[in-house]
Amino acid sequence: MALSFQDLRLSSSLLSSLHELGYETPTPIQAESIPVLLDGRDISAQAQTGTGKTAAFALPILSRIELAKKEPQAIIITPTRELAIQVAEAFQSYAKHLKGFHVAPIYGGQDYQVQLRALKRGVHVVVGTPGRVMDHFRRGSLSAQTVKTVVLDEADEMLKMGFIDDVEWILQQIPHEHQTALFSATMPSSIQTIAKRYLNDPERIQIKPTTQNVGTIEQSYISLARNQKMDVLTRYLEIENVTAAIIFASTKNCSQEVADKLLARGYGAAALNGDMNQSMREKVIGQIKKGSIDIIVATDVAARGIDVDRITHVINYDIPYDAESYVHRIGRTGRAGRAGKALMFVTSRERYLLKDIERSIKQKIQQIEPPTIAEMKEKRTEALTEKVINIIAKSKKLGPYQQLVLDIMAKSNDEPVDIAAAVMYLMEQANPMPTEEIQAAKPEFERKHRGKPKRFRGKPSGGRSESRSRPSGGRSEGRGKRSFKDSKDGYGGKRKTFKSNAPKGRAKSRSRAN
Numbered sequence: 001m002a003l004s005f006q007d008l009r010l011s012s013s014l015l016s017s018l019h020e021l022g023y024e025t026p027t028p029i030q031a032e033s034i035p036v037l038l039d040g041r042d043i044s045a046q047a048q049t050g051t052g053k054t055a056a057f058a059l060p061i062l063s064r065i066e067l068a069k070k071e072p073q074a075i076i077i078t079p080t081r082e083l084a085i086q087v088a089e090a091f092q093s094y095a096k097h098l099k100g101f102h103v104a105p106i107y108g109g110q111d112y113q114v115q116l117r118a119l120k121r122g123v124h125v126v127v128g129t130p131g132r133v134m135d136h137f138r139r140g141s142l143s144a145q146t147v148k149t150v151v152l153d154e155a156d157e158m159l160k161m162g163f164i165d166d167v168e169w170i171l172q173q174i175p176h177e178h179q180t181a182l183f184s185a186t187m188p189s190s191i192q193t194i195a196k197r198y199l200n201d202p203e204r205i206q207i208k209p210t211t212q213n214v215g216t217i218e219q220s221y222i223s224l225a226r227n228q229k230m231d232v233l234t235r236y237l238e239i240e241n242v243t244a245a246i247i248f249a250s251t252k253n254c255s256q257e258v259a260d261k262l263l264a265r266g267y268g269a270a271a272l273n274g275d276m277n278q279s280m281r282e283k284v285i286g287q288i289k290k291g292s293i294d295i296i297v298a299t300d301v302a303a304r305g306i307d308v309d310r311i312t313h314v315i316n317y318d319i320p321y322d323a324e325s326y327v328h329r330i331g332r333t334g335r336a337g338r339a340g341k342a343l344m345f346v347t348s349r350e351r352y353l354l355k356d357i358e359r360s361i362k363q364k365i366q367q368i369e370p371p372t373i374a375e376m377k378e379k380r381t382e383a384l385t386e387k388v389i390n391i392i393a394k395s396k397k398l399g400p401y402q403q404l405v406l407d408i409m410a411k412s413n414d415e416p417v418d419i420a421a422a423v424m425y426l427m428e429q430a431n432p433m434p435t436e437e438i439q440a441a442k443p444e445f446e447r448k449h450r451g452k453p454k455r456f457r458g459k460p461s462g463g464r465s466e467s468r469s470r471p472s473g474g475r476s477e478g479r480g481k482r483s484f485k486d487s488k489d490g491y492g493g494k495r496k497t498f499k500s501n502a503p504k505g506r507a508k509s510r511s512r513a514n
């Protein structure tokens with residue numbers, strides 16, 4: 001049985017925030033780090049962006065914070081101003097129910113006065129870039145005396161950017177006993193040296209790779225921006241021969257939101273998540289087994305152990321946090337030796353996770369392009385042709401319509417082929433083809449712009465462009481089921497025009513700012 005947040009001894013106000021954010025279970029890095037950090041021990045964790053590492057250190061810090069003491073009790077050092085802001089926002093959202101909690105991001109490029117005022121007012125947590133934290137220590141506006149926990153976030157990035165001496169200087173300012181947590185995607189020797197020098201008997205945390213075989217499932221991924229996910233998903237469902245699909249979302253809110261949007265777009269879809277009780281979940285599983293719905297949008301916990309033969313496709317709408325969940329998710333298709341396809345959406349910020357998964361399954365996952373308009377046209381034409389031929393061969397209800405064609409011919413002198421073409425044109429108007437192609441995200445953007453490690457003072461230079469934003473919980477209305485069997489050609493039935501309200505990915509660029 002997987003660990004829950006309750007098992008992690010987190011306070012009830014933190015549990016409420018996590019519930020509201022739609023977090024269902026701790027990610028592997030959270031499950032391993034939180035208990036150790038709550039015990040006050042040091043950790044050295046190998047974890048990348050996207051694994052949930054921010055909550056892995058923020059939740060135990062918040063659990064131990066003394067709200068009555070308005071003094072810096074934890075300092076988080078981050079390589080960039082954008083990460084500092086993002087981490088500070090994460091603290092704020094987890095601390096939603098901690099009355100009087102204050103966190104201050106302090107980073108280069110921002111006016112000192114703003115930061116001085118925030119520090120003077122009294123803050124419990126400071127999140128900052130190395131240079132600016134150093135400056136505040138030197139000025140005396142930030143004191144190390146009260147600090148109980150120091151977190152080095154993305155330590156290898158700080159090394160690459162040439163900040164490691166500053167980081168050491170900061171660590172030397174806190175001579176008294178305190179807790180240190182080091183998070184780094186990689187562990188080059190200089191980071192290991194820092195760990196040896198400044199960490200006290202740390203617990204080493206690394207998420208174990210899995211060796212499970214994923215056999216014959218055809219695996220692919222699409223590189224995209226977060227706000228393109230819904231459009232790419234519906235285009236993919238349209239061009240693929242899907243009998244039934246499981247779509248995996250990272251949070252309960254997201255699973256509900258995607259299911260609602262699919263319903264609004266005419267698909268027979270339902271959410272399956274930890275907010276539903278056992279009998280509701282069983283009902284949904286029964287529906288997909290019978291074929292009364294064709295898509296479930298699930299979270300990992302809720303989908304555990306689902307065994308439905310009809311599932312031809314698994315779509316990772318949100319990338320899983322580790323290779324083990326990936327293998328578990330895609331194993332929901334290709335049951336009993338049948339063919340199955342697995343697709344994964346990967347934003348540029350999540351490419352590290354993709355590489356990890358590939359390493360663990362010892363297999364390259366093929367990158368594919370978002371479906372094109374030409375592919376959608378071809379699919380619609382194919383489906384329509386098949387449907388028309390079938391109706392002519394089998395339906396006994398065409399009599400009145402034949403009479404209608406004859407009447408139109410008599411009235412207009414048009415040929416039957418023109419009348420048929422006009423009818424098809426009218427059908428397409430009810431469900432128009434998109435007019436714009438979706439361009440795949442360019443994943444290498446960040447690397448090209450990163451350049452050599454050196455100190456940088458000045459304007460942001462661009463960088464990572466995507467981050468998983470918090471679920472918005474927005475729901476869209478609309479019912480009207482669309483089954484793959486009947487109307488997947490997209491010509492039949494009423495369709496609502498639908499404006500995507502997918503949560504916009506925070507398109508912040510990361511910069512060296514100190």
Ligand code: AMP
Nearest residue numbers: 023025026027049050051052053054468
């Ligand atoms: P991070 O690796 O800290 O940048 O987190 C990546 C994303 O995962 C963030 O958008 C978090 O809000 C989200 N996240 C973190 N922990 C969980 C969890 N246990 N369940 C669902 N989403 C999470």
